[in-house]
Amino acid sequence: LWYIKRISKSRKLQITARVLDIPIEKVHIHETASDKVPNASPTAASVGSDMNGLAVQDACNKLLKRLEPFKKANPKGKWEDWVRQAYVERVSLSATGFGIIHSETVDFFNGKGAELFGYCVYGSACCEVEVDCLTGDHHLLRTDIVMDVGDSLNPAVDIGQIEGAFIQGYGLFTMEEIKIRPDGVRLTRGPGNYKIPSADDAPRHFHVRLLKGSSNKMGIFSSKAIGEPPLFLGACAFFAIREAVRSFRQERGLNGYFRFDSPATPEQIRMACEDEILKKVPPLPEKGTYTPWTVTL
Template structure:
């Protein structure tokens, strides 16, 4: 896209905007897009980030500074959530116990690993049972509670287990309905106690399976993905052309995640995924010796994102007025999609390097491979110093680069 924009004599941002997916467009695998909010995400982030004004300020800054350069870039995102495979991996189970005192114990097949999954499952149960979250407790994932659980991953765990929890809780509510009808002014505890006294089961399982895939791989038609998450991000960076160091001055993100089950958790997930992607695109470079020995075997030999790498300003917004009929309570999976938005940092760095190269009369297209490490940034900022070093041979490796 960058190279095409240069050949056409327009900005990469304009070219990307002209080619954004619209409602009803077909993907390369001929799936029509419905509820496509990509343009809304793009417009919102451009407005919230004050993109055009800041672009002008960056041009002024670059004209006044020789060894410090800034760049800004906007990146759109369409990410498919694929739940409709013909696979046993796309099932989920839940077990709900209601005790005579009105407390609830919830078990489901998802693994809590800091992503707030338990909290979301409690919220779903609370919504169906119409009781405070404080009355609901969870037990850790265990096969003696929920057997044959699908793996926790692919941004689909809340979708799958959330539906299983919802189904189990609806079974409980259906059993309680006669007692609610007899005593509509009663409390949750009264209904549960009456049901217990009447020897009604207050334990239920929920099982959910996704719709089967209807994509025809031979004809390349049908739905390959269950739904899509959309987003857009604007990032601004400043690079030191002499050292190759950089700092992310500001990032603005707008994500379409449907109706968020928990905005606080989801914003945290977006921030975390973005920083992980930042490491992917700018820091974490795998290096091997000529014999194949892995030098970068862990964080001791390559840099991972730290607190100092968080953008000086990080603004995250959730797109309003979005819905998703394919997941629990119209939510959307979001663990992985925001990671890709960190590409906005990579391209902002590239634009800053382009400004440095322009100062020495290099206006031609140049290739910058990801990750944009300090070494690559420094050598790409061609000047009288970099010309003193010969161009490395393809596939060669210099151990002193990482101090080995």
């Protein structure tokens, strides 16, 4: 949450400085609170930069319009000169803005109207994994990602977001398994038995590139959302593991269909790698004749 707030603040600082054409050092952002911005729009669905950025731009444009007469009267003056003169002449130096992504109404029942979303975010990922078919363990050797973020507001921040979202998705598709007892009690309730990625799980070689030549007329300064879209790219690691398991099976003449569910935990990988050892494991009794220890969701 702290990192998300830092990203949101960084982008607001940049947008304000860009619209007002002032050094970023002159821009200060206070903590968000309802006494400052009542009835604020939520930042769900990765629309924080879009809506808040447009709101900041709207407020800044109002201030610029009020300062325009003073800039014309003193074209060689500085920002401080124009603001000081506006204050002397009792011109309001505060403004509020509101951002909204304009779109047409969607008729869900009849399938008519505009597209459900204002724009789409595209990304592509390629993963190289190493799987130990004897233990079910795996290592993510290399990941290459190309992401369409429009005209990036801050490439360093966007690349960091992409890396973080990918790792989060990687954990979702390979580690985070929810298990409950037959009586409904959840067993995976803490870090002891519910695993998430650590720094050691990051790819040994991690390369992220932003797509060049892309723009977005719907976003602030032609940018695109970058919070949640890269998360699904973590599925690339899951499919790479599945293909490694498929290759192992084919070497043993097992060319047919096999079930491989997410998350790709070591247990799942090991059970899918059928070999002489696995053949010695006795099969489970018929369903309904026993009470399972856990139920996997």
